[in-house]
Amino acid sequence: MAYDTPEESQESAGSERWGAPASRPGLGVPGDETRADGIPEEAGPARDRPAPFDNQAPGETHSPGAEEPPPRVGAPSLDQARMEEALAEARRAWECHDEVPIGAIIVLDGEVIGRGYNRVRTDGTPLAHAELLALTQAVQHLGAPRIPGAIVYTTVEPCAMCAGALLHARVARVVWGVRDPKFGGCVSLANILSDPRANHRAELTEGVRADEARELLQSFFRSKRAMQARPE
Ligand SMILES: [Zn+2]
Numbered sequence: 001m002a003y004d005t006p007e008e009s010q011e012s013a014g015s016e017r018w019g020a021p022a023s024r025p026g027l028g029v030p031g032d033e034t035r036a037d038g039i040p041e042e043a044g045p046a047r048d049r050p051a052p053f054d055n056q057a058p059g060e061t062h063s064p065g066a067e068e069p070p071p072r073v074g075a076p077s078l079d080q081a082r083m084e085e086a087l088a089e090a091r092r093a094w095e096c097h098d099e100v101p102i103g104a105i106i107v108l109d110g111e112v113i114g115r116g117y118n119r120v121r122t123d124g125t126p127l128a129h130a131e132l133l134a135l136t137q138a139v140q141h142l143g144a145p146r147i148p149g150a151i152v153y154t155t156v157e158p159c160a161m162c163a164g165a166l167l168h169a170r171v172a173r174v175v176w177g178v179r180d181p182k183f184g185g186c187v188s189l190a191n192i193l194s195d196p197r198a199n200h201r202a203e204l205t206e207g208v209r210a211d212e213a214r215e216l217l218q219s220f221f222r223s224k225r226a227m228q229a230r231p232e
Contacts, residue, residue: 003100003120003129003159003183076208079153079175082107083209085115086153086177087216089130093117094220101216104130104154106138106171108147114138130154131162135169146170155213157206160185163192166202173203177213 082105089103099118106114116133120126131154138147151173152158152166158174163185166174174186174193181188186204193202 003102003118003126079205079208082151082153083155083175083177085112086130086155087209087212089115089117089134090155090213090216093119093130094216097122101220102130102154102156104134104152106134106147106150106152108138108142108150113141113147113150127161129159129162131158132165135162135165139169148172151175153208155209155216156180157184157186157188158193159183160190160192163190167193167198167200170200171202173205175205175208177206177208177210178217179206 085105086103089105090101091103093099093103094101097117097119099121102118104114104116105112114134114137116130116135116137118130119128119133122128131152134152134154135147138150139145146169148170150169150171152171153175154162155177157176157178157180158166159180160183163174176186179188183189185192186194187206192198194204195201
């Protein structure tokens with residue numbers, strides 16, 4: 001659903017579920033489930049939103065499946081700053097191509113080595129997800145198919161396709177803003193990057209700048225619905 005526009009979606013209100021966290025032990029933390037300014041109506045009534053984890057701080061990183069939470073990894077403020085770059089990519093998708101605003105960057109040793117934003121409709125292929133485009137750029141930059149140590153920042157939970165590619169690339173860590181309950185392949189529908197049967201696992205952090213990622217998506221879908229509703 002993340003990459004579907006309203007006309008492609010089988011849902012009547014496709015933007016109403018961003019980032020709703022499902023309680024699932026041992027996984028990352030939603031960072032923004034208690035908005036002081038109230039959740040926009042588009043985000044759905046509060047009663048439909050599962051309760052947030054109350055024993056973990058926003059942006060905290062957990063290794064999925066671990067019995068004991070490991071130490072916090074990375075400085076939260078650094079994650080916030082880097083997510084701004086992913087958000088900038090997401091805005092570019094909307095502003096430049098009228099695409100669903102999802103963006104991603106990949107960082108290695110403090111350097112951004114890959115950037116991407118959703119271009120599915122522009123490029124006419126379901127492969128043109130933000131994460132895959134950023135990954136392609138990153139591996140081309142390094143001249144190698146694997147980027148161990150890399151950190152991926154993406155505004156929305158990676159789908160199964162992207163999570164699979166990131167697994168193949170052996171990225172160290174994936175950080176995202178909002179969950180995607182319809183397509184998410186990291187915690188929502190599958191745990192591709194934390195499955196103990198796989199030969200590689202990535203650390204997962206969620207909820208970083210989730211409000212902004214969600215608001216961007218909601219604004220996009222609101223504008224699309226308004227245009228559809230406008231009489232010819
Ligand atoms: Zn994807």
